[in-house]
Amino acid sequence: MELSLATRTVGEHTVLEVGGEVDVYTAPRLRERLLELIDAGARHVVVDLGRVDFLDSTGLGVLVGALKRLRTADGTFALVCDKEPLLKIFRITALDQVFPLYPTVEAATGAGQ
């Protein structure tokens, strides 16, 4: 399934809803969108992975890049994910200790991130 990207605003948070497959081919589009959002002034970004059915190391690299960029800009970055196969990927790579991970967008945006 192709990558889909949709942005909405929840309070002070910019929520990027990602769907489909995030891999070595599609990850550059995700990187580009995140950079656009940050360049446009978004400082509290939540990426909702709820409709992602494939995520590889390239996609994870893009997400870490956005996290670091926002940290440098005194912003915050959080992920929404409640699918066990994806959560396992975060655990295996130790990235569950790097990203704030929430089960729902409400939890991510209401947690003062």
Added chain:
Amino acid sequence: MATVRLSFSPAPVHVRTARLVGVAVARRAGVREDLLDEVRLAIGEACTRAVALHRQYGLAEPVLVEMSDSGTYAVRVVDRAPIEASIGLAALDADQLANESLNEDDLTTGVGFALLAGFVEDLQVRPVDEGVGTEVRMVWPVNR
């Protein structure tokens, strides 16, 4: 002898095709249904790594994927990059991953190996028998 052999030009767009073929052959070979997500991810990571190496060294040769189902489901992903560049299993901990000085390419490589090692119990990365390059060999059990 390989059941299915696939070679593709080293472009990111073809990695998805390799994943789809790899999972289709795995299913037909009798790999347990609950392992197929891991098969898909591992084949994708191995192919992504090979494509990245070919692009890094400007190599136009195809990446080779061989799938064999004699007794087990074995997948070989073969690249043609210089060996000194391609063997190096970097395990990154959380502090290293979050370190500002780690660039995205190195992070992706480390994370890719972590996924391969984490999802494939029977994994080997070794020089190819002939010529230049390395092969990533992954084996899964089949139910027959």
